[in-house]
Amino acid sequence: MHARTHITLALTLSALLPMQACAATQQAGTAEPEIPGYTMGDRTVRKAPITLGELEEIKKSLLMSDEDIRYLRMSRGVLEPHVEELVGVWYGFVGGNPHLLKYFSNSAGEPDGEYLARVRARFERWVLDTAAAEYDQEWLDYQFEIGRRHHRVGKNATDNADAIDHIHFRHLPALTIPVTTTLRPFLERGGHSAEEVDKMHAAWVKSVLLQSILWSYPYVNDGDF
Ligand code: HEM
Numbered sequence: 001m002h003a004r005t006h007i008t009l010a011l012t013l014s015a016l017l018p019m020q021a022c023a024a025t026q027q028a029g030t031a032e033p034e035i036p037g038y039t040m041g042d043r044t045v046r047k048a049p050i051t052l053g054e055l056e057e058i059k060k061s062l063l064m065s066d067e068d069i070r071y072l073r074m075s076r077g078v079l080e081p082h083v084e085e086l087v088g089v090w091y092g093f094v095g096g097n098p099h100l101l102k103y104f105s106n107s108a109g110e111p112d113g114e115y116l117a118r119v120r121a122r123f124e125r126w127v128l129d130t131a132a133a134e135y136d137q138e139w140l141d142y143q144f145e146i147g148r149r150h151h152r153v154g155k156n157a158t159d160n161a162d163a164i165d166h167i168h169f170r171h172l173p174a175l176t177i178p179v180t181t182t183l184r185p186f187l188e189r190g191g192h193s194a195e196e197v198d199k200m201h202a203a204w205v206k207s208v209l210l211q212s213i214l215w216s217y218p219y220v221n222d223g224d225f
Contacts, residue, residue: 037158037159046144048137050225068202068203072203072204075187075200076132078189087120093182105164106163146214146215153218176209183204
């Protein structure tokens, strides 16, 4: 194998493997973890273009009820001890699909290990935020920031990456399925009944779909969202 290919592969694999001592999994009660580029609640995050009332309307369209919120919160304790492993499975999915890995690759077509690792820490935090299901103004504002980070208006900027500058919309809602399908075995680890696992899973599908809808904003024509 060519030497450069070796280096690229090593960097990619190290980014795809579970990270040690991840800040996102620090115990409650310790200082807020430092996650590069994670800016929920920062004043730098622009205000969402929809209101909390309009968010409630999308939740109604999705049949997302208070019961779903309860089951999302139940999943937090189940997932927290396994969050690194879970995100490792998702990274394995992206890493195993060249049509997705290319969005983490530099202009020479090589996966950017540092970019993968930095985004991964925020992804781990996102699992816990999704399960916390606190739909307040800070959360809503940050959803539109995450949307911009997938679109050419904001991709790469947070990590100063040199990757393709835009994730094509067609893959964004599609990833709801692998994300929530690979999540399911992790939901089974908490000792909950099959019915509770089903309900946690259904709530996660709704939440990830809700978020991919909010993240779609920069892809939609002005006035059409
Ligand atoms: C349901 C679909 C998706 C979910 C749940 C998801 C989740 C996330 C999360 C949580 C982040 C970090 C957000 C932050 O900065 O705090 C992120 C960033 C990112 N995601 Fe996604 N994502 C989805 C779709 C995709 C797709 C289809 C791709 C294509 C490979 C992708 C590639 C990326 C990249 C490259 C970044 C870093 C963007 C940047 O430069 O800041 N994502 N994603």
